[in-house]
Amino acid sequence: GDSVTQMEGPVTLSEEAFLTINCTYTATGYPSLFWYVQYPGEGLQLLLKATKADDKGSNKGFEATYRKETTSFHLEKGSVQVSDSAVYFCALSLIQGAQKLVFGQGTRLTINP
Amino acid sequence: GAGVSQSPSNKVTEKGKDVELRCDPISGHTALYWYRQSLGQGLEFLIYFQGNSAPDKSGLPSDRFSAERTGGSVSTLTIQRTQQEDSAVYLCASSLVSGADTQYFGPGTRLTVL
Numbered sequence: 695g696d697s698v699t700q701m702e703g704p705v706t707l708s709e710e711a712f713l714t715i716n717c718t719y720t721a722t723g724y725p726s727l728f729w730y731v732q733y734p735g736e737g738l739q740l741l742l743k744a745t746k747a748d749d750k751g752s753n754k755g756f757e758a759t760y761r762k763e764t765t766s767f768h769l770e771k772g773s774v775q776v777s778d779s780a781v782y783f784c785a786l787s788l789i790q791g792a793q794k795l796v797f798g799q800g801t802r803l804t805i806n807p
Numbered sequence: 808g809a810g811v812s813q814s815p816s817n818k819v820t821e822k823g824k825d826v827e828l829r830c831d832p833i834s835g836h837t838a839l840y841w842y843r844q845s846l847g848q849g850l851e852f853l854i855y856f857q858g859n860s861a862p863d864k865s866g867l868p869s870d871r872f873s874a875e876r877t878g879g880s881v882s883t884l885t886i887q888r889t890q891q892e893d894s895a896v897y898l899c900a901s902s903l904v905s906g907a908d909t910q911y912f913g914p915g916t917r918l919t920v921l
Contacts, residue, residue, distance in 0.1 A: 728909075738898065738912040783850065787910075793863060794840060795900075795910060797850035 696721045700784050700798035707774055708806050715769040715801050717758075717784035725786035727751075727760055727767040728795065732781045741769075741782070776805045809833065811913035813899050819919045820889055828884040828916045832901030839882050840902075840910060841874060842866075845895035853897075856882060889920045 701716040719725065729741040729751070742751030747762035756771045767784060784798040812831045820826050832839050841853040852866040856876045867873070871890075876882040886893055896917050900910040 730912075737914040738900075740909055740911070743909065785850075793838065793855050793857070794852040794866070795842070795850075796852070799849045 696725070696786060696788065696796050698784050698786055698796055698798035700782075700801050703781075703801040704804060705801060706804045706806065709776055710773045711805075713769070713771040713774045713778075713803070715782055715784075715803070717767045717769065717798060719765050719767065719784075719786050721765075721786055721788065723788045725788050727758070728785045728787065729756070729758055729767070729769050730783045730785060730797075732783070732800075734780070738783070774803075774805050776807050779803060779805045811899055811901055811911055813897075813913040813916050815916060816914065817917045817919075819921065821921050822891060823888055825885065825887045826889055826918065828886075828897050828918070830882045830884070830899030830901075830913060832880060832882070832899070833911055834880075836901035836903050836911075837879065838902045838904060838908070838910075839876060840900040841882070841884050842898040842900065843895045844898055844915070848895075850898075853884070886918075889918075891920050894918055894920045 697720045699718050726745045728743045730738045731741045732738050742753040744751040744760035750759045758767050758769045781800045781802045783800045785795045814829045839856040843851045854874050855863040858879050859876050871887045874884045896915040898915045900912045902908040902910045
C-alpha cells in the first residue's frame with residue numbers, strides 16, 4: 695500500500711544550523727507530496743507542496759524537491775531559527791483513487807539558541 | 808477568512824459512553840476529511856466526504872465509529888461505547904475540491920476516555 699517514511703526524531707540543532715529531514719514514499723499511483731508542520735499547541739499547517747516530478751516547493755526558507763527517481767521529498771532549510779521548533783510531517787495524496795493524506799510518523803525538531 | 812473549526816476542543820468521557828465531535832469546514836469547501844492523531848499510531852485517515860457522501864470510509868477502525876455530513880457543510884463524528892484506545896486527537900480538514908488539493912486542518916478535539 696501507499697506509505698511515507700520519515701527520518702527518526704527527535705532532531706536537535708543549534709540556531710543557524712543547516713536542516714535536512716529525510717522523507718521517502720511508496721505509492722501505487724502518481725502522488726502529490728506535502729510537508730505539514732505542527733507548532734507547539736497549534737494545529738497542522740501546510741508548509742509546502744509539490745505536485746509533479748522535479749517540482750520544488752518552498753516556504754519560510756524551507757525547500758523540498760519532488761524526486762521521482764529516488765521517491766523522495768527531503769525537507770531542507772539553510773539556517774534554522776528557534777521559532778522553527780515544531781513537529782514536521784511528510785505526506786502524500788493520490789490524484790486518483792483514495793482522496794486522503796497518508797502521513798509519515800512525524801519528526802520533532804528542537805532548535806536551541 | 809475563517810478556518811476550519813472543531814468543537815469541543817477537549818472532551819473527557821467515561822468508558823462506554825457515546826461522544827459526538829463536530830467540524831465546521833471552510834465555507835465553500837466541498838471535501839471534508841477526518842483523521843486521528845495518537846501516540847502509538849501517528850496520523851491516521853478515518854473518513855472522507857465529498858459533499859454529503861462518504862466515498863471512502865476505509866479508515867474507520869470499527870463499527871462503533873460513524874460520521875455524517877449535512878448540507879455539504881458541518882460534519883459530526885460519533886463514537887459509540889467509547890473505549891480507552893479511542894483516546895486521541897481527532898482532526899478535521901477541508902479542501903476546496905477533492906483529490907490532491909491542499910487540505911486545511913482544524914485545531915482538533917482531544918478525546919480522553921477514562
